[in-house]
Amino acid sequence: MSIKKTPLGKNSDIPLIYDPSVLTPLSRLDSRTKAGLEEYTSQFEGRDYWTSYETSWLNEKGIPRNKILNLSYSSQSQFFIESKSLKLYLYSLNNKEFRSSEEVQEQIKEDLENSLKTEVIVELENKPRKIEETFTSIDSEDLDKIDSHPLSLSIEPEEEADVTEELSTSLFRSLCPVTSQPDWATIYIRYKGNKINHKSLLKYLLSYRNHQGFHEECVERIFSDILQRIRIDELFVRANFLRRGGIEINPVRVTPGNSPEIIREIRQ
Secondary structure (H helix, E strand, C coil): HHHHHHHCCCCCCCCCCCCCHHHEEHHHHHHHHHCCHHHHHHHHHHCCCCEEEEEEEECCCEEEEEEEEEEEECCCCCEECCHHHHHHHHHHHHCCCCCCCHHHHHHHHHHHHHHHCCCCCCEEEEECCECCCEEEEEEEEECCCCCCCCCCCECCCCCCCCCCEEEEEEEEEEEECCCCCEEEEEEEEEEECCEHHHHHHHHHHHHHHHHHHHHHHHHHHHHHHHHHCCCEEEEEEEEECCCCCCEEEEEEEEEECCCCCEEEECCC
């Protein structure tokens, strides 16, 4: 579906009755083609992870129940879900009665799979995921300025031996491609290969500050840019975006054969 036909950036009434028709799939191919990423899609695998902290419904007596909703689907799916449409869909569950949380889980799974035409993993939990604490922050790197356009990455002189690093920055910001509202995230990068200059990496990531792009597109661009500029044998890129409307989006992209694991960021 064209982004112009989605509810994003438009005034929308909160549904008072269950309505799966509000779910709006977007074409990954269209998004990647527009971003110039189509030719790089064979270089990565991954999943898009979503968490809703405001998932609620009614039991058979009409009493509200709520849990944390975790869902995910493959980055190779034909479609990805438009975020506002997912919010509206979850709102539409608020006044629907279910016999159990398992029934809610199955209903959400069925509706999302019908919309996205792919397998969706759906879990309703009482507690959030554990918090990531192992990556080394590059936030304190001393920069003279930041640039408004993505930059090439430089490489520090190293011996032939591979370097393995786990790096992060909590300073990342991009903009919604429709509303231009800011989206804040912590970016996690794990790699094995030639050493990346930390200052140039931070400068590059901060250049997204005024870039308009979907969360998924930003992660795929970061992943592809690193692979194009540096000899990398293994690469993992995850963006833990802060929640909007009770929902956080966490795309993960990895080199084929690696695990796209998801861990919560401390600000989430």
